[in-house]
Amino acid sequence: MNPLIQALGRLLPERQVITDDLRRLAYGTDASFYRMTPEVVAVVESEDEVQGLLHAALAHQRTVTFRAAGTSLSGQAVTDSVLALIGEGFANCEIAPGAELVRLGPGITGGEVNARLAPHGRKIGPDPASINACKIGGIAANNASGMCCGTAQNSYRTLAGMRVMLADGTLLDTEDAASVAAFRKSHASLLDELAQLASATRADGKLAERIRHKYKIKNTTGYSLNALVDFEDPIDILSHLMIGSEGTLGFISRITLNTVAEAPNKASALVFFPTIEAACQAVIRLKQESVSAVELLDRPALRSVENKPGLPAAIRSLDNDAAALLIEVRADSVAVLERRINAALAALSGIDTVHLPAFSTDPATCDMYWKVRKGTFPSVGAVRRAGTTVIIEDVAFPVESLAAATVDLQALMRRHGYSEGIIFGHALEGNLHFVFTQDFSDQAEVDRYARFMDDVCELVVDKYDGSLKAEHGTGRNMAPFVEKEWGKQATDLMRRIKQLFDPNNLLNPGVILNDDAQAHLKHLKPMPAAEDIVDRCIECGFCEPVCPSHRLTLSPRQRIVSWRNLSQRAAAGERATEAEADFAYLGLDTCAGCGMCSTACPVGIDTGELTRLLRGRGLGNTSRKVGEWTSNHFGSVTALSRLGLRAGHAASSIAGNALLGRITDGMWKRGMPQAGRAPSQYRGAGDPVVYFPACAGRIFGANTTGEATQPEVVMELLVRAGYAPRLPEGFDSLCCGQALASKGMAQEADDMAAAVTKALLKAADDGQGGYYPIIMDASACSVRMQKLLDPRLKLYDFHEFAHDALLPRLRLTRKPGPVALHINCSVRRTATDAKLRRVIEACAEQVVEPAGVTCCGFGGDRGFVVPELNAHALRKVHEGLPSNCCEGVSTNRTCEIGLTAETGRPYRSIAYLLEECSREEGTMHC
Secondary structure, eight states: OOOHHHHHHHHSSSGGGEOOOOOOHTTTOOOSSSOOSSSEEEOOOOOOHHHHHHHEEEEEEEOOESSSSSSSSSSOOSSSSEEEEEEEGGGGGGOGGGEEEEEEEETTHHHHHHHHHHGGGGEEEEEEETTTBBBBBHHHHTTOOOTTTTTTTTTHHHHEEEEEEEEOOOOEEOOOHHHHHHHHHHTTHHHHHHHHHHHHHHOOOHHHHHHHHHHHSSSSSSSSHHHHHHOHHHHHHHHHHHHHOOOOSEEEEEEEEEEEEEEEEEEEEEESSHHHHHHHHHHHHHTSSSSEEEEEEEHHHHHHHHSTTTOGGGGGGGTTTTTTEEEEEEEEEHHHHHHHHHHHHHTTTTSSSOOOOOBBOOOOHHHHHHHHHHHHHHHHHHHTTOOEEEEEEEHHHHHHHHHHHHHHHHHHHHHHTTHHHHHHHHEGGEEEEEEEEEEEESSHHHHHHHHHHHHHIIIIIIITTBSSSSSOOOOOTGGGGGHHOOOHHHHHHHHHHHHOOTTTBBBSSSSSSSTTTGGGEEEEEEEOOOOTTTTTHHHHHHGGGGGGTTTSSSOOOHHHHHHHHHHHHHHOOOOOOHHHHHIIIIITOOOOOOHHHHHHEEEEHHHHHHHHHHHHOOOOOOHHHHHHHHHHHHHHHHHHHHHHHHHHHHHHHHHOHHHHHHTTTTOOOOOOOOOOOOOOOSSSEEEEEEEEEOOHHHHHHSSSSOOOHHHHHHHHHHHHHHHHHHOOOGGGGOSSHHHHHTTTTTHHHOOOOOOOOHHHHHBOOOOEEEEEEEEESOOOHHHHHHHOOOOOEEEEEHHHHHHIIGGOOOOOOOOEEEEEEEEOOHHHHHHHHHHHHHHHHHHHEEEEETTTTTOOOOOOTTHHHSHHHHHTTTTTTTTGGGGTTTOEEEEEEHHHHHHHHHSSSSSHHHHHHHHHHHOOOOOOOO
């Protein structure tokens, strides 16, 4: 065995040392257009593990690259050596009293930090577009900024302290006086040299002014040399050099940031201009006002989104030279907001615009504007030719040169044949992103890209003295051009810094500084076509935080990466490998198929569709026959399932739940429901509605003996609210087919859905050419049938009907104690979670919604077949449930089974809570 891997095996638990081909390939991808397959992936969960890893790597002469979320765009998170994956042990967040300071581990996402700070009216300064996916470690290591943070609120400017581990394993805590004192002794020579470098730099007036000038606009090219002119204490210099160092100088194990106020009042305006020049003239004026953001979009960028709903029709008739500015103003009060709006409008006065500028304070309108702006990048990725990649470059110009530079950049893209390219950016900072598609499978195309980048560098550096990387980090992409931008003197200073911190070149070599002039043209990522439904994937990683299997097996991005590679091998006629066998479990078996990835994906890809497609292709004749029999005899399936539950409870009464769970490989759960039963038809009066109880609620009964089943509770509620529920004929033998669809049996599943539709058409017919409303009580099934149902029928998921129709008719007494809410993936995907929250808030005085939990991972039958998926998906639920929370609610029966088993608290349908709180005799308490 590889001696390094043996050493890591002694240092780390087995699950944290990843050596199989499939996952090494999957982790060899970040959001950039580079790929390198690591020799080993080591998941680190503590400072001790990082220290041990660094010592082992040095002893075995391997280099180490740290990786947080892998949303980096310049190739700084890939390696062919040791990839150190920052684990959840570093996902910590400590908010100081008053919330003006926050101490963060590198493994927590920026979005989660802001969610925790939101109740305090604060947020972190950096606001990259990837904030919901990228992690604090990457934000700091790349000095990420974004649309509103500018240069004043990035990590460098808001840094208050850090814990950092150097390449030799020494730990420095800049907020701990004892740690600083010890470091001053142990690393006196390092600190002395830093102090001397800073003193010499400040004494060199020309160099010092050059550095200050470079940071008047956004700049992440090279190391943060401004630390040498901004600070005198070498501890401060060291900590600020770490910002933007991309893991090449040390490992930031904790960072303390000054938070910034989150203004509660906002207004946005989308203003169209006849020319780029007019738009940029407006930017110069707006920069003098109190505006929070000004986003520039050129005409191709506008064209890429002009058909989005809600945008003014005038956008489609703009001339080819037109441009737009998306302007946002924020304030602590409505009065101040109004003054700032008027000041911004006054600044635009006299500038030629296509229409009269106007601000909107309507949250929906503002949200739509910003979604459109954020949709420009993926819009290019969505329409690119299969096999090509989408590249987003990131430069900055002095604001006064922005108009001319934008026009030059447009011309440069046309000259090199990138006619589909678009330009947008953070105009207040002179920061432009330009997006284009590129084929790296053809050497001629690679050569075209190389010529283009050479010309871009000349334009940015030689003509406008701008930044080659404004906010995306240097990475491999711009490492060969650092000296061109900075000059030899400043670059030699960077080389000296790297040598001081990392004399053995252990940390992320080739990133930021690289003497290979062709480095940016090596290790280019292949993007072979695999399946139409996922070929649009740009491998950005935005999907990963919401995926229940991420960090257990594979994420959606990694499934697509893996399948692209396996498809490419198969097309080349290569023999089957161990990776293909591994993909069956890592890629398919443990995919919940929940579609949550589509809610975060910039181009809306549901990787669950790929999973279902591949599962279907892999089915044998026996499985097909079982599926056909199930489709045709579902009544028998229902009866057999209930019989199995009764037998299971009989066995558990003798052997106990724990032993039975072990015997059945986790299929038998703690708190397994009793066997269900079909409800009886209602014969009374009221407003007619059709109720189709989903099969899970009919098969799995109440949590405890003697309790009403879910269908019985729903029926009781409908009657109590003055409705006359009617059940479809033969309903207990019907199923929407969701279970078969998840296994890839699409035709059999659709046949079952068609039978349900036929029964519902008959049951809902009011005899006068209309149809009664239909209610289903399992969100996953409701969503499926809403897509497939005859358009004449209106189907509600139960919580939707409860919100719209039951709440106005019921008298409710709210429960005092905390009730846990799990919003399952189907409700999240359909964006009906607000209605569900309003229903539970009408029933409970205190609602608990544990952070960090999206899909529960039960995935229909996945919770029975691969129970580890359910446990992994709910690993964060425990810390979010207070000890006095003794019940939970959701809207999917199988989800509730998994939640009950994992938390030890009974989870039931929201219908139970609504029924309890609407009883005339008052509430019941758990």
